[in-house]
Structure formats: C-alpha cells, structure tokens
Amino acid sequence: MLHLRILAPATLTDPVLEVLDDDAVTGLVVLRGAAVRPAGDLITAQLAREAANDVIQRLRDLRVHQEGSIEVEQVGTWLSRSGFEAEVRTPGSSSDSVVWAQVAQRAYDESELNWTYLSFLTLAIVIASIAIVTDSQILTVGAMVLGPEFGPIAALGVALVRRRFVLLRLALRTLVFGFVAAIGVTIVLALLARALGWITEAQVTGPRPATAFIYTPDKWSFIVAVVAGAAGVLSITSAKSLGLAGVFISVTTVPAAGNIALGVAVADGATVWGSVAQLLVNIVGMAVAGWLTLWLQQALWSRVSVRRAKHLAVPRRMV
Numbered sequence: 001m002l003h004l005r006i007l008a009p010a011t012l013t014d015p016v017l018e019v020l021d022d023d024a025v026t027g028l029v030v031l032r033g034a035a036v037r038p039a040g041d042l043i044t045a046q047l048a049r050e051a052a053n054d055v056i057q058r059l060r061d062l063r064v065h066q067e068g069s070i071e072v073e074q075v076g077t078w079l080s081r082s083g084f085e086a087e088v089r090t091p092g093s094s095s096d097s098v099v100w101a102q103v104a105q106r107a108y109d110e111s112e113l114n115w116t117y118l119s120f121l122t123l124a125i126v127i128a129s130i131a132i133v134t135d136s137q138i139l140t141v142g143a144m145v146l147g148p149e150f151g152p153i154a155a156l157g158v159a160l161v162r163r164r165f166v167l168l169r170l171a172l173r174t175l176v177f178g179f180v181a182a183i184g185v186t187i188v189l190a191l192l193a194r195a196l197g198w199i200t201e202a203q204v205t206g207p208r209p210a211t212a213f214i215y216t217p218d219k220w221s222f223i224v225a226v227v228a229g230a231a232g233v234l235s236i237t238s239a240k241s242l243g244l245a246g247v248f249i250s251v252t253t254v255p256a257a258g259n260i261a262l263g264v265a266v267a268d269g270a271t272v273w274g275s276v277a278q279l280l281v282n283i284v285g286m287a288v289a290g291w292l293t294l295w296l297q298q299a300l301w302s303r304v305s306v307r308r309a310k311h312l313a314v315p316r317r318m319v
Contacts (some may be wrong), residue, residue: 007068024051048090110151128258147254155288190265215274225285
C-alpha cells in the first residue's frame with residue numbers, strides 16, 4: 001500500500017475526492033481548512049500500489065501538483081481489512097507495479113551533480129586504483145560497491161522512456177563531469193604516489209592476474225553490463241528493492257576509471273585506451289539495458305491500466 005497526502009485548494013477538494021472514489025482507495029480522510037501554506041484542505045488516503053499511476057495521473061490532470069502538493073509514501077507495515085480488500089480488487093501485482101512518479105523523482109535526485117556524488121565517486125576510484133596497484137580483488141569489489149554511478153546511468157533510461165529531456169541532460173552532465181573530475185583527482189594522487197616511489201610502472205603495466213579484466217573488454221563485458229543494467233532497473237522500480245549490490249559488483253566502471261588514472265600517471269597508452277573502452281562498454285551496456293527494461297515495463301503496465309479501466313466499469317466486488 002501507498003500513503004497519499006494531498007494539499008489542495010478548497011475549489012479542488014471535491015474533484016480530488018471524485019478521483020479518489022476508486023476501488024483501490026481506502027482510509028480516506030478530509031480535513032477542510034487544515035492547510036495554511038498553501039491555504040486549502042488536507043486529504044489523506046491509502047492507495048493500492050497497482051493503481052498509483054492511474055490515480056496520480058488524474059490528480060495531475062487536475063493540476064493539484066501545481067496549486068498544492070501530492071506526496072506518495074511507501075507503507076512498510078499495514079494492518080487493515082479494507083486495505084487488503086482494496087489491494088485484492090485492484091488488477092496487477094504490487095511487487096511488479098512501477099510507480100512512475102517515484103521512479104522519476106529518484107532519477108532526478110540521483111542525477112544531481114553535487115559534492116556528495118563527486119566525493120563518493122572520487123573515493124571509489126581512488127580505492128580502485130589502490131586495488132589495481134596491489135592486484136587485490138577484494139579492494140576492487142569494495143570500490144565497485146562504493147561507486148554511485150548507477151544512479152545517473154539508470155536516469156538516462158528513465159529520461160528516454162518518460163521523455164524527460166531535462167533529466168537526460170542532467171544525467172549526462174553528472175556522468176561525464178563526475179568521471180572527468182574524479183579521474184583528474186586520482187591522476188594527481190597517482191602522480192604524487194609515483195613521485196614518492198609508492199607506485200612503479202611495473203605495478204601498472206605488468207602482469208595482474210586478479211585485475212587484468214579491468215582493461216581487457218570483450219563480448220562478456222558488454223553482456224554482463226546489459227544483464228546488470230536490467231537487474232538494476234528492476235531493483236529500483238520494484239516494490240522489492242533487491243539486487244543493487246549485485247549490480248555494483250558485476251560491472252567495472254569504477255575500476256576502469258581508476259586504471260585510466262594510473263595509465264596516465266605512468267604514461268602507458270595501452271592501459272588508458274583499454275580502460276576507456278571498458279568504461280564505455282559498461283556505461284553503454286547498462287544504459288541500453290535500462291532503457292529497454294523501462295520501455296518494456298511501461299508497455300506491459302499500460303495493458304494493466306486498460307484491464308483496470310475495464311474492471312472499474314463493472315460493479316464493485318471482490319475478485
């Protein structure tokens with residue numbers, strides 16, 4: 001179940017209540033005159049997740065979000081017979097349903113270029129560089145988990161499917177500038193470490209059995225990126241957000257970026273270009289997979305919406 005909290009001008013309250021006169025809605029409460037800023041009424045309700053897109057779109061058509069606000073919260077635990085019946089009456093599965101308003105909001109949040117994102121990405125790439133120098137798989141995995149780059153990569157798919165071109169620009173800027181800045185900082189640190197004798201050219205260009213995959217992309221690199229991208233998008237759109245850690249440790253975007261920095265520091269072109277290829281293969285693979293997965297989810301969910309419309313045309317009953 002989802003919890004809806006709506007602030008609406010008094011003139012919109014009755015139309016909002018008409019929208020919420022729905023099989024999927026229960027626990028409806030209206031507090032007239034309770035809202036101060038903006039002035040108006042407070043309306044709360046519980047909503048079956050499967051019906052969220054239809055109900056939210058109808059509220060948006062009323063311009064409730066322009067003149068007031070619509071808040072959507074996931075209810076972790078709920079005990080309600082009426083809520084259970086509302087969920088049963090609503091076609092679809094709550095775990096499979098994609099609440100596009102939540103997905104878009106998360107995509108915007110994770111595509112913001114801020115100091116937190118840059119700090120995590122830089123720290124992850126620095127750890128990846130140390131992992132490469134020491135040929136440590138454990139440090140490589142740690143760097144993968146720490147990297148925040150999947151957020152803007154997934155946002156590319158959201159932007160294309162939902163036609164949010166401002167989001168597309170934000171995600172591209174965050175990806176490009178974030179990696180350039182983080183790699184630049186890592187290059188400076190690598191040059192300093194080399195000047196101190198902590199890093200040698202042999203450590204970067206010599207045999208590295210545990211981490212050689214970072215700069216040797218092949219067909220499996222792209223296949224893994226595609227599978228991981230699809231799994232990651234399913235994790236962030238489903239009610240059951242599982243599997244993101246597996247996505248992070250399946251693709252080598254952050255280690256490849258760390259290897260680029262080390263390649264520049266020791267002036268080894270083969271290392272740099274091999275790592276650039278690995279980085280691009282991973283990003284493109286995940287972005288394409290994310291877009292296709294979201295497009296498929298949207299196409300399938302549109303069929304559920306049609307089924308739901310037919311369901312609402314018959315008298316209310318348990319199914």
